[in-house]
Amino acid sequence: MIDIYLLFQVAGIGIIIAMLHTILKQMGKEDMAHWVTLIGFIIVLVIVVDYLSRLFTQIRSVFMFQMLM
Amino acid sequence: MPFLQMLSVIIVAAILIIVVREKNHSIGFLLTLLTGTLVFFFILNQIGELISVFQQVTSRMNVSLLHLDTIFKVIGVAYITEFASQVLRDANLASIAIKVEIVGKLFILLIALPIFITVIETLLSFIPQ
Numbered sequence: 001m002i003d004i005y006l007l008f009q010v011a012g013i014g015i016i017i018a019m020l021h022t023i024l025k026q027m028g029k030e031d032m033a034h035w036v037t038l039i040g041f042i043i044v045l046v047i048v049v050d051y052l053s054r055l056f057t058q059i060r061s062v063f064m065f066q067m068l069m
Numbered sequence: 070m071p072f073l074q075m076l077s078v079i080i081v082a083a084i085l086i087i088v089v090r091e092k093n094h095s096i097g098f099l100l101t102l103l104t105g106t107l108v109f110f111f112i113l114n115q116i117g118e119l120i121s122v123f124q125q126v127t128s129r130m131n132v133s134l135l136h137l138d139t140i141f142k143v144i145g146v147a148y149i150t151e152f153a154s155q156v157l158r159d160a161n162l163a164s165i166a167i168k169v170e171i172v173g174k175l176f177i178l179l180i181a182l183p184i185f186i187t188v189i190e191t192l193l194s195f196i197p198q
Contacts, residue, residue, distance in 0.1 A: 003107050004078055010100055011085040018092030041095055048099045048106075055106045055113075056149075062117045063145030064138055 006051060010044050017041070075111050079104065098160050105156055109148075142180045146173055 017040035024033035082104040090097030120141060127137055150173025154166035 003110065004081075007078075007082055007085065007100070007103060007107065010096070010103055011089050014089040014093055014096035014100065017096070018089075037093070041093075044096050044099050048103050051103060051106055055109055058110070058113055059145060059149060062113050062120065063141050063148075064120075 003051070006047065010047060013040055013044055071111070075108065079108065082107070101159055102156055105152060109152060136184050139180055139184060143177050146176050146180065149173070150176075 017037055020036045020040075021033045024030075024036060082100070086097055086100045086104065089100055123137065150169055154169045154173075157163075157166040157169060
Protein backbone atom coordinates (compact mmCIF):
# COMPACT_ATOMS: atom_id res chain seq x y z
CA MET A 1 0.00 0.00 0.00
CA ILE A 2 3.09 2.19 0.02
CA ASP A 3 2.82 2.53 -3.74
CA ILE A 4 -0.19 4.83 -3.49
CA TYR A 5 2.23 7.65 -2.71
CA LEU A 6 3.85 6.93 -6.04
CA LEU A 7 0.48 7.43 -7.69
CA PHE A 8 -0.06 10.77 -5.97
CA GLN A 9 3.49 11.83 -6.77
CA VAL A 10 3.02 11.23 -10.47
CA ALA A 11 -0.35 12.96 -10.49
CA GLY A 12 1.15 15.91 -8.62
CA ILE A 13 4.03 16.21 -11.06
CA GLY A 14 1.60 16.08 -13.96
CA ILE A 15 -0.54 18.89 -12.57
CA ILE A 16 2.46 21.03 -11.62
CA ILE A 17 3.89 20.67 -15.10
CA ALA A 18 0.62 21.74 -16.68
CA MET A 19 0.42 24.80 -14.44
CA LEU A 20 4.02 25.74 -15.12
CA HIS A 21 3.37 25.37 -18.80
CA THR A 22 0.44 27.79 -18.77
CA ILE A 23 2.22 30.25 -16.48
CA LEU A 24 5.34 30.33 -18.62
CA LYS A 25 3.20 30.70 -21.72
CA GLN A 26 1.48 33.76 -20.27
CA MET A 27 4.85 35.21 -19.32
CA GLY A 28 5.77 34.93 -22.96
CA LYS A 29 8.56 32.36 -22.53
CA GLU A 30 7.05 29.86 -24.94
CA ASP A 31 10.11 27.68 -25.49
CA MET A 32 10.90 27.45 -21.75
CA ALA A 33 7.37 26.13 -21.22
CA HIS A 34 7.92 23.34 -23.72
CA TRP A 35 11.22 22.46 -22.09
CA VAL A 36 9.60 22.25 -18.65
CA THR A 37 6.87 19.99 -19.97
CA LEU A 38 9.40 17.73 -21.63
CA ILE A 39 11.58 17.40 -18.53
CA GLY A 40 8.57 16.72 -16.33
CA PHE A 41 7.38 14.07 -18.72
CA ILE A 42 10.79 12.39 -18.67
CA ILE A 43 10.81 12.31 -14.86
CA VAL A 44 7.37 10.70 -14.80
CA LEU A 45 8.46 8.26 -17.49
CA VAL A 46 11.47 7.18 -15.44
CA ILE A 47 9.31 6.61 -12.37
CA VAL A 48 6.74 4.54 -14.26
CA VAL A 49 9.29 2.48 -16.16
CA ASP A 50 11.17 1.70 -12.97
CA TYR A 51 7.94 0.59 -11.32
CA LEU A 52 7.06 -1.51 -14.37
CA SER A 53 10.42 -3.26 -14.29
CA ARG A 54 9.90 -4.10 -10.63
CA LEU A 55 6.55 -5.60 -11.57
CA PHE A 56 8.05 -7.72 -14.34
CA THR A 57 10.78 -9.08 -12.09
CA GLN A 58 8.15 -10.05 -9.53
CA ILE A 59 6.03 -11.70 -12.22
CA ARG A 60 9.06 -13.62 -13.33
CA SER A 61 9.65 -14.88 -9.81
CA VAL A 62 6.00 -15.72 -9.08
CA PHE A 63 5.27 -17.57 -12.30
CA MET A 64 8.60 -19.38 -12.23
CA PHE A 65 9.80 -18.12 -15.59
CA GLN A 66 13.47 -18.93 -15.69
CA MET A 67 14.49 -19.69 -19.19
CA LEU A 68 11.95 -18.32 -21.61
CA MET A 69 11.40 -14.71 -20.75
CA MET B 70 -10.33 -6.08 3.94
CA PRO B 71 -7.61 -5.66 1.29
CA PHE B 72 -10.21 -5.89 -1.47
CA LEU B 73 -12.03 -2.74 -0.36
CA GLN B 74 -8.71 -1.03 0.13
CA MET B 75 -7.68 -1.78 -3.43
CA LEU B 76 -11.07 -0.71 -4.74
CA SER B 77 -10.81 2.69 -3.08
CA VAL B 78 -7.27 3.13 -4.37
CA ILE B 79 -8.48 2.41 -7.90
CA ILE B 80 -11.33 4.91 -7.63
CA VAL B 81 -8.98 7.62 -6.34
CA ALA B 82 -6.55 6.82 -9.13
CA ALA B 83 -9.33 7.04 -11.72
CA ILE B 84 -10.26 10.51 -10.50
CA LEU B 85 -6.62 11.58 -10.59
CA ILE B 86 -6.30 10.28 -14.13
CA ILE B 87 -9.32 12.27 -15.26
CA VAL B 88 -7.87 15.43 -13.77
CA VAL B 89 -4.43 14.94 -15.22
CA ARG B 90 -5.70 13.80 -18.60
CA GLU B 91 -7.44 17.17 -19.16
CA LYS B 92 -4.20 19.05 -18.88
CA ASN B 93 -1.69 16.62 -20.25
CA HIS B 94 -2.61 13.48 -22.21
CA SER B 95 0.77 11.77 -22.11
CA ILE B 96 1.13 11.91 -18.34
CA GLY B 97 -2.48 10.77 -18.06
CA PHE B 98 -1.58 7.68 -20.03
CA LEU B 99 1.46 7.06 -17.83
CA LEU B 100 -0.80 7.36 -14.82
CA THR B 101 -3.15 4.70 -16.19
CA LEU B 102 -0.11 2.49 -16.73
CA LEU B 103 0.94 3.07 -13.15
CA THR B 104 -2.53 2.20 -11.82
CA GLY B 105 -2.52 -0.97 -13.89
CA THR B 106 0.80 -2.04 -12.43
CA LEU B 107 -0.40 -1.18 -8.94
CA VAL B 108 -3.39 -3.51 -9.35
CA PHE B 109 -1.12 -6.11 -10.84
CA PHE B 110 1.15 -6.00 -7.80
CA PHE B 111 -1.87 -6.54 -5.60
CA ILE B 112 -3.01 -9.53 -7.67
CA LEU B 113 0.47 -11.03 -7.71
CA ASN B 114 0.55 -11.35 -3.95
CA GLN B 115 -2.69 -13.33 -3.99
CA ILE B 116 -1.53 -15.50 -6.89
CA GLY B 117 1.73 -16.25 -5.11
CA GLU B 118 -0.18 -17.79 -2.24
CA LEU B 119 -2.40 -19.70 -4.66
CA ILE B 120 0.60 -21.18 -6.44
CA SER B 121 2.29 -22.21 -3.20
CA VAL B 122 -0.94 -23.97 -2.14
CA PHE B 123 -1.00 -25.80 -5.44
CA GLN B 124 2.58 -26.92 -5.02
CA GLN B 125 2.00 -28.15 -1.50
CA VAL B 126 -1.08 -30.09 -2.62
CA THR B 127 0.77 -31.78 -5.47
CA SER B 128 3.85 -32.57 -3.40
CA ARG B 129 1.96 -33.83 -0.33
CA MET B 130 -0.59 -36.01 -2.07
CA ASN B 131 2.06 -36.95 -4.69
CA VAL B 132 -0.63 -36.79 -7.35
CA SER B 133 1.83 -35.55 -9.93
CA LEU B 134 0.05 -32.93 -11.97
CA LEU B 135 2.17 -33.54 -15.00
CA HIS B 136 2.88 -30.08 -16.27
CA LEU B 137 1.89 -27.83 -13.39
CA ASP B 138 4.69 -25.37 -13.97
CA THR B 139 3.92 -25.04 -17.66
CA ILE B 140 0.33 -24.24 -16.70
CA PHE B 141 1.57 -21.47 -14.42
CA LYS B 142 3.87 -20.14 -17.13
CA VAL B 143 1.01 -20.06 -19.61
CA ILE B 144 -1.15 -18.20 -17.09
CA GLY B 145 1.65 -15.73 -16.52
CA VAL B 146 2.15 -15.07 -20.21
CA ALA B 147 -1.59 -14.68 -20.71
CA TYR B 148 -1.74 -12.21 -17.82
CA ILE B 149 1.03 -10.01 -19.14
CA THR B 150 -0.19 -9.97 -22.73
CA GLU B 151 -3.71 -9.13 -21.57
CA PHE B 152 -2.36 -6.34 -19.39
CA ALA B 153 -0.23 -4.88 -22.18
CA SER B 154 -2.90 -5.12 -24.87
CA GLN B 155 -5.57 -3.51 -22.68
CA VAL B 156 -3.22 -0.65 -21.80
CA LEU B 157 -2.40 -0.13 -25.48
CA ARG B 158 -6.07 -0.30 -26.43
CA ASP B 159 -6.77 2.30 -23.74
CA ALA B 160 -4.28 4.61 -25.45
CA ASN B 161 -6.35 3.84 -28.62
CA LEU B 162 -3.44 2.04 -30.29
CA ALA B 163 -5.60 -0.97 -31.15
CA SER B 164 -3.37 -2.13 -34.01
CA ILE B 165 -0.35 -2.53 -31.72
CA ALA B 166 -2.52 -4.26 -29.11
CA ILE B 167 -3.36 -6.94 -31.65
CA LYS B 168 0.35 -7.43 -32.38
CA VAL B 169 1.03 -7.89 -28.67
CA GLU B 170 -1.69 -10.50 -28.48
CA ILE B 171 -0.21 -12.39 -31.43
CA VAL B 172 3.19 -12.41 -29.72
CA GLY B 173 1.58 -13.65 -26.51
CA LYS B 174 -0.18 -16.49 -28.29
CA LEU B 175 3.07 -17.48 -29.96
CA PHE B 176 4.87 -17.64 -26.64
CA ILE B 177 2.06 -19.66 -25.08
CA LEU B 178 2.35 -22.10 -27.97
CA LEU B 179 6.10 -22.22 -27.45
CA ILE B 180 5.70 -23.01 -23.76
CA ALA B 181 3.01 -25.62 -24.32
CA LEU B 182 4.91 -27.40 -27.12
CA PRO B 183 6.24 -30.34 -25.03
CA ILE B 184 2.71 -31.13 -23.89
CA PHE B 185 1.55 -31.34 -27.50
CA ILE B 186 4.40 -33.69 -28.25
CA THR B 187 3.54 -36.01 -25.37
CA VAL B 188 -0.13 -36.02 -26.41
CA ILE B 189 0.74 -36.94 -29.97
CA GLU B 190 3.12 -39.66 -28.82
CA THR B 191 0.48 -41.22 -26.55
CA LEU B 192 -2.03 -41.10 -29.40
CA LEU B 193 0.39 -42.76 -31.78
CA SER B 194 1.18 -45.44 -29.22
CA PHE B 195 -2.51 -46.46 -29.22
CA ILE B 196 -2.50 -47.17 -32.93
CA PRO B 197 -1.42 -50.82 -33.46
CA GLN B 198 1.41 -51.07 -35.98
